[in-house]
Amino acid sequence: MQTEPAADQNRAYSYLGPAGTFTEAALKQVAAAVGQEWRSVNNVGEALADVTSGRSTAAMIAIENSVEGGVSATQDALATVPGLRIIGEYLVSVNFVLVARPGTTLADVTTINAHPVAYAQCHTWLGENLPAHAHLPASSNVQAASSLLDGSIADAAIAPPGIVDHYDVEVLARDIGDNRNAVTRFVLVSSSRVLPEPTGADKTSLIIELPSDEPGALLAMLEQFSTRGVNLSLIESRPIGDALGRYRFVVDIDGHIRDERVADALLGLRRFSPNVIFLGSYPRADLQAVEYHAKYDDGIFIEARDWLRGLLSAEPEA
Amino acid sequence: MQTEPAADQNRAYSYLGPAGTFTEAALKQVAAAVGQEWRSVNNVGEALADVTSGRSTAAMIAIENSVEGGVSATQDALATVPGLRIIGEYLVSVNFVLVARPGTTLADVTTINAHPVAYAQCHTWLGENLPAHAHLPASSNVQAASSLLDGSIADAAIAPPGIVDHYDVEVLARDIGDNRNAVTRFVLVSSSRVLPEPTGADKTSLIIELPSDEPGALLAMLEQFSTRGVNLSLIESRPIGDALGRYRFVVDIDGHIRDERVADALLGLRRFSPNVIFLGSYPRADLQAVEYHAKYDDGIFIEARDWLRGLLSAEPEA
């Protein structure tokens, strides 16, 4: 694959650690990362700094959660750190387990250590099974579990299923999340400007600033896609941060920049927007072929260009 | 001017005759036609056949009247005769005079010879000044006047002001048209594929067939223009002729095909429409510079293409 370095090269992959996180589970899906150095980092900023500095070949970061929505820190980092490209997408089911020090029973649990987001996602189960518990906030899902073995006042922790591979804790309950279908979407980010080859089941990620907050600017942006038959699979607004009411949009569209309809939509966006960031075209994790109307086929675009070129190229008669 | 042949070449210009018509008045505005052969023809079909056969360098034909609207015969001929290009636009004020054989007075007039269209445009004046007249239809404005000298039963005729240069008739009344601002727009049509140079005050003429009569097809066509900031100065529907409810559209837009926004709109149209005919880009008769928003400047289009090319051109690292 031309998008990955030669096999004999040493490579490093950064991910939000420690071992046992959902991010690690995503990185395990990357064939090229097997047997390479894995760098556990503390946050998305560190992960991306590893990539831009060249310390790592790529970084795995969470970008969207089916329950919580877009990961703001990731979206904002991708909007502000230059030179990054998404080269792959990975999905991880978000299941939580309740773990405790060996020998603890559910009846013993009065205080639960948990990251606030994970805690919120287990709200229903906790209300039914441990109505009188107290919550001790943790800085990460893994830290919640590991601190049990480290003198924490908590009796139990909410953690990813993989935690038992790394820590000597026992599972008190499985699948305690409110939404059994919860999925987190991760992206593999690199600084290489080489585009992954089109596969027919591709996605293109963009960050687009609107020209102003005039009525209809968002509408005009969306028309750049609709007039080329390009479907959006994600749209999120993020505050630019300088004032209330100013937004940039994080957008995923179906298709690859090498698809004519996508390339033409990008041209339209670039002319329209004061700032459009191309985050990359890459294969979809679900491998679903992109569907679009035949009138947006590559051939239609190429034929129209040939026609226009013919009209423009006539030379004065000698 | 590269759009006109060398001065030492013999050229012919066809126009709807005979001498004295508004079409002749339009042809008199063409500098390159001075001193060349002028061919008087009977209808727009003959005029265009002269061009496609090479008998004439160009033909002057009426395309739109400010009172009557588009000239259907011209619009349909341009839609069906291949290989034609509009290379110039000319405006002629449509004023009518009432003429008679020398010695006739207004009180003598009981029957008026007139082409039905001219007759209709003088309806108000005739009602006030000759309420009891009869109408004898003529096949052209000039024939109405010339037949007075040729044994016609009519006492007077409605004709263009220039008629007195060619026939021995006297003017009984001037400016008898209902609308003093009436103007007819003429176009000079050639078979040369050389584009007139952009002047900044240009117009582009198109004939566009809609992909089907599905709801929204016309809307989608218009969006091809609006998303590029291109203004329409004319839109007319014409029946394709095979069934009620099937139309093609005659469209004039502001700008020249060498303007990036116009070229991009043409690309969009060609992809959208089963049949789009480019009739030419040419200087406007009124010489009014085309106005458009700075965000549709050529530079914006060129910059966007460069940006896209940069994204697409990254090569795999060695």
Place this chain on the structure above:
Amino acid sequence: MQTEPAADQNRAYSYLGPAGTFTEAALKQVAAAVGQEWRSVNNVGEALADVTSGRSTAAMIAIENSVEGGVSATQDALATVPGLRIIGEYLVSVNFVLVARPGTTLADVTTINAHPVAYAQCHTWLGENLPAHAHLPASSNVQAASSLLDGSIADAAIAPPGIVDHYDVEVLARDIGDNRNAVTRFVLVSSSRVLPEPTGADKTSLIIELPSDEPGALLAMLEQFSTRGVNLSLIESRPIGDALGRYRFVVDIDGHIRDERVADALLGLRRFSPNVIFLGSYPRADLQAVEYHAKYDDGIFIEARDWLRGLLSAEPEA
């Protein structure tokens, strides 16, 4: 039928005469006109004046031809004469015959009397069968035939097939029109403001002036229809007449003003346009039921209004 007067009432119907015209053929399709007074008039202006003055109950006028397009005189009259309503639509096949005085053969024909529009529609047949003929223009199809018996210098005339019922002429050739499928659409116009009942196969006719010639005004007008799922079956631009580039639009839409989606589109148009003329809702001549997406059903509109009314009606707590 509430849209037609009581049977015992005397009524008159105006039409473009004389007897034998296509317009008379259209009027023969009107059940309520059987046995009533039929007034033959000379032009559309007279026909409409009969209606506005009360001399006639209704007038039959041609509004669109599948070959020639919209009938400009009719469209302009409907745009400027106030108080008119279309209450029915009728289709007549446009076939032409070549007629002559008894005893004449095709070989005898050198001069043909014909209305210019009919003459143009027989161009192909005439070119093949009478290549050397001369054309004498007539003011109507019937007058062309009747003048044969009245000392005309012409040998033959182009006329509607029904001519033989009224004049002692012989048919030299049938179906001489270029387009065998040519159809003319007529409308029955009244001054009654009573709406014909909805039938499910209705049409609504409108004349709409655009707010200005700013880019996108036509687009904005069409969006009034598309956002309510209303299909257009006809759109024609007509010059307003005061200057080149200023248009009004003649529009036919599928559905009846008593259909919620049509009524809401009319509200939108009225807010948008400086001048919108409602010409009437009436049954389609082809009886084809109007199709539209279920999301534009009357029930959807009614439910939304009830919902809004509920939101607005909450009273302060006592």
Place this chain on the structure above:
Amino acid sequence: MQTEPAADQNRAYSYLGPAGTFTEAALKQVAAAVGQEWRSVNNVGEALADVTSGRSTAAMIAIENSVEGGVSATQDALATVPGLRIIGEYLVSVNFVLVARPGTTLADVTTINAHPVAYAQCHTWLGENLPAHAHLPASSNVQAASSLLDGSIADAAIAPPGIVDHYDVEVLARDIGDNRNAVTRFVLVSSSRVLPEPTGADKTSLIIELPSDEPGALLAMLEQFSTRGVNLSLIESRPIGDALGRYRFVVDIDGHIRDERVADALLGLRRFSPNVIFLGSYPRADLQAVEYHAKYDDGIFIEARDWLRGLLSAEPEA
């Protein structure tokens, strides 16, 4: 004001406590809450439950942060808890102070207790002034400070400026947030269905589900606003939670439901969307009068309705 209960009535207001939070600062801006019972609660769910159960008259909750964006928990609660209405909007500047137990100096600080969001917003200042610190996560900004006095292992805490009114802590540094213009937008939520009176400077909040993820559904939603000249001041997508790629939209628009253009846009939305939640119309915190084009004035809407009613009301002649 009819939107607030009579002054002699006992009322309670819930807010995210404890005393000293930004939410309390927002509640202090509510005139009607002065001297009433204030209920400090632990999260937005409790606050809204107080309102729906009738325990509280209203609840103050954070809905948007100029740096972090929409508050997901609030947006999702408003989308799922029925019967709620926003009746007012309040802005609070988000400034942070670093506080410690009396006697502590900046040089003494090694561990900082802070809510993760507040911690993230002080990233720059901490990096420059306390590069070697450790972070102890807290469940709220106030709890971070109060725990200092309660045996916490932390040396300092990040807290709102108002903290010093409630706890015996000393300020080590002021304005330590990265963004000096950071503002949080709060809304006052009630279960009353009485609409606040229009002021000319109003906002309307909606939650809208798209009919499907078909291309163009978001575009169609936005057209409901643009065709009525209604401006959006906020648009955020939130996952519905059942699958990746399914969104609802949180939207704030300029204007009041009693403005005709807003009411008409709501009708359009209700017809379009399978689920639209009206969260209320209420005065804007910034008191800025809503600007809109004169063609969307109430009078235009009323006149159009009168016109349509006239067309529809004609009775059959007797």
